[in-house]
Every structure is written in C-alpha cells, then in structure tokens.
Amino acid sequence: xxxxxxxxxxxxxxxxxxxxxxxxxxxxxxxxxxxxxxxxxxxxxxxxxxxxxxxxxxxxxxxxxxxxxxxxxxxxxxxxxxxxxxxxxxxxxxxxxxxxxxxxxxxxxxxxxxxxxxxxxxxxxxxxxxxxxxxxxxxxxxxxxxxxxxxxxxxxxxxxxxxxxxxxxxxxxxxxxxxxxxxxxxxxxxxxxxxxxxxxxxxxxxxxxxxxxxxxxxxxxxxxxxxxxxxxxxxxxxxxxxxxxxxxxxxxxxxxxxxxxxxxxxxxxxxxxxxxxxxx
Ligand code: CP
Ligand code: NVA
Numbered sequence: 321x322x323x324x325x326x327x328x329x330x331x332x333x334x335x336x337x338x339x340x341x342x343x344x345x346x347x348x349x350x351x352x353x354x355x356x357x358x359x360x361x362x363x364x365x366x367x368x369x370x371x372x373x374x375x376x377x378x379x380x381x382x383x384x385x386x387x388x389x390x391x392x393x394x395x396x397x398x399x400x401x402x403x404x405x406x407x408x409x410x411x412x413x414x415x416x417x418x419x420x421x422x423x424x425x426x427x428x429x430x431x432x433x434x435x436x437x438x439x440x441x442x443x444x445x446x447x448x449x450x451x452x453x454x455x456x457x458x459x460x461x462x463x464x465x466x467x468x469x470x471x472x473x474x475x476x477x478x479x480x481x482x483x484x485x486x487x488x489x490x491x492x493x494x495x496x497x498x499x500x501x502x503x504x505x506x507x508x509x510x511x512x513x514x515x516x517x518x519x520x521x522x523x524x525x526x527x528x529x530x531x532x533x534x535x536x537x538x539x540x541x542x543x544x545x546x547x548x549x550x551x552x553x554x555x556x557x558x559x560x561x562x563x564x565x566x567x568x569x570x571x572x573x574x575x576x577x578x579x580x581x582x583x584x585x586x587x588x589x590x591x592x593x594x595x596x597x598x599x600x
Contacts, residue, residue: 322587325357331597332359335389338416339365341372341396342521346558347416347424350585351393358590363389372401382409390597397522412596422453425557426461427588432581433467436553437511441466441494446510446544448472449534449565451479454516454557459498463487466494472506474530504533507544514555515565528564537567541575553577
C-alpha cells in the first residue's frame with residue numbers, strides 16, 4: 321500500500337466511527353486521511369472531556385454506532401470499554417490506544433523497522449523507559465515476527481507480567497527472545513532503540529523522576545551500537561519531550577526514523593482496514 325497507492329474506491333460507501341476520549345495528532349490524522357484514501361467515510365468524534373459509557377452505556381454506544389457504520393475505531397482510557405464495545409458491536413472494533421495497548425502503533429513500527437533494516441526476524445530491539453501500552457504492543461508484535469526485545473526499565477515500571485508471558489509464548493515459535501532488565505546498559509548490542517514518554521496521557525507526572533538514568537541520549541545510543549553491524553536506529557511513537565526521555569541530538573539526528581513511523585501509521589492502518597472490511 322505504501323509503494324503503490326491503493327484503489328481509491330476499495331472501501332467506497334463504507335463508514336468508520338473514529339472515537340477519541342484522549343488527545344491525538346497521529347492517530348486521528350492517519351485514520352482520517354487514510355480512510356479517505358480508500359474511499360471510506362471517517363466520522364471523527366472528539367469526546368474529551370467526556371467518556372464512552374458516561375452519557376449512555378457502552379452497550380448502547382456500540383449498538384447505535386453499528387447501525388450506521390462498518391467499523392468502530394476508539395481511543396479510550398479503560399481497555400475494558402473496548403472489550404465491552406467489541407462484545408456488543410457486530411462490526412469490528414479497533415484499538416486506537418488504551419491504557420494497556422497501542423497495537424496500531426506497533427504495526428506501523430514493524431513496517432518501519434523492516435524498511436530501515438531490511439528484515440525483522442533475527443534483529444534486536446531495546447525498548448527503554450516506561451513499560452506502558454506502547455511497550456506491551458511492541459513486545460507482542462515483535463515476538464510474533466521473530467524480533468528480539470529487551471525492555472530496559474526502572475524497577476517497578478516494567479511491562480505487566482502477563483504481556484511478558486504472552487510475548488514469551490510467541491517467541492517459542494520464532495526463536496527470538498524477550499528480556500526485561502533494570503540496568504540502562506542493557507541496551508548494548510541492539511539494532512533498534514525505542515522510547516516513549518515517561519508519563520502517559522492521564523498519568524501523574526511524579527513518576528518521571530525514576531526514569532532519569534533511562535534517557536536516550538548520544539551516550540546510550542553509542543552503548544546500544546556495541547557489537548552490531550552499523551549504527552542502531554532510534555524510534556519514538558511521538559509525541560516526544562526533547563531533553564526528557566530523549567535528547568534533541570538523538571531524535572533530530574541521522575539515526576532517527578520517527579517521522580517514517582508517523583507516516584507508516586497510515587499505511588499500516590489502511591492494510592488493517594482492508595483486511596477487516598475489504599471485499600477481497
Ligand atoms: N503515536 C500516537 O498515537 O500519536 P497520537 O497520540 O498523536 O495519536
Ligand atoms: N504511552 C503514550 C503513548 C502516546 C501515543 C500514552 O499513552 O500517552
């Protein structure tokens with residue numbers, strides 16, 4: 321879909337509700353422009369500060385929307401809301417970020433790594449910082465395609481154990497490995513260094529103090545490159561805070577592929593929407 325533009329009528333006549341309980345630039349733009357490219361009609365609902373399930377039940381939300389549209393894409397605080405919508409809706413429900421996962425981001429990230437490194441299987445990714453929604457989905461996605469993952473995170477801020485276990489189950493088939501370490505030099509020998517904000521949307525900023533030794537700066541990038549062929553690439557789902565989780569020199573430097581990641585959100589999600597809604 322990226323190398324040859326899709327059929328602009330591939331999803332003609334279909335409608336998609338795109339719901340946001342939280343702010344967004346990339347997710348909103350990539351779904352809205354992406355669906356328009358496929359001929360579908362996205363209807364974007366900026367719900368903040370309201371939440372799904374407040375004015376009427378999650379069930380009623382789902383059972384109304386399904387009467388008008390062919391899929392629901394939703395960014396929510398509580399992952400349980402997505403699960404409840406999916407239980408009640410007869411149309412696909414796509415996670416556009418929840419407190420637990422950000423799978424559309426992970427799809428775009430895998431595409432970006434494959435473009436940058438030529439392959440996924442056998443490569444090594446270090447995720448540095450908070451073991452959050454982005455980390456969870458990246459671990460699952462990477463493990464599924466044989467990309468090894470090391471999560472480099474302060475003690476007490478690692479990924480949820482169930483995601484580590486689920487990722488490990490997947491690598492049993494691919495031969496990759498999944499590790500969690502609390503030492504910043506755990507980045508040594510990785511082809512990809514990935515970080516995200518230290519404080520996710522809706523969280524208390526006090527936790528940021530634990531992450532200082534885990535800033536991705538020039539020194540951490542040079543440790544990461546020890547023992548690999550070539551230099552590691554740098555990734556971030558964005559939005560980023562320069563000088564906090566990443567130095568300006570790294571995110572604005574030659575190793576950074578962050579804007580490719582952002583562009584690839586659209587291509588990866590269009591592939592997803594075609595897989596869910598396409599007529600063959
Ligand atoms: N990466 C990402 O999901 O960005 P937005 O929060 O801007 O959608
Ligand atoms: N972990 C971040 C990702 C933003 C795209 C958050 O949930 O705010």
